[in-house]
Amino acid sequence: MKRETLSLYGDIIRATRFFACVDKKGVLWRDCSKKNARREFEESHFEKDPEIITKLLIGGRDAFESSLEKLAGKQRQEVLK
Structure with a gap:
């Protein structure tokens, strides 16, 4: 699970460069997103229950993908203007 956690965190940090609003x-937003991601990962750092960790990873991945979809939608709108 450590690999999945680090992968998600890395994906979030890399994606923040696209948040220029x-x-x-x-x-x-990129600064705020980095700060919030860091805080959330630090808050759950000592969680030992694999079921809770899995739920956190799934929720985090879903939120990450949703944010990227919203960002892509806004960028498409700007291009169409």
């Missing part, structure tokens, strides 16, 4: 406070 800013939030209402003027903070880049």
Whole structure:
């Protein structure tokens, strides 16, 4: 499971370079995304239950893929404008 965890974290960190938008406070989404990913992984670092770890990985992967789909949709809209 360690390999899956590191893979997901790496995928998230690599993908953040595409998040160039800013939030209402003027903070880049990439910075916010990196910070949130780091926090969530650190919070679950000491989890030992394999079932909970699996649920966290599935949920994290789903959220990651959903974010990428939303980003791709917004980029398509910008291209069509």
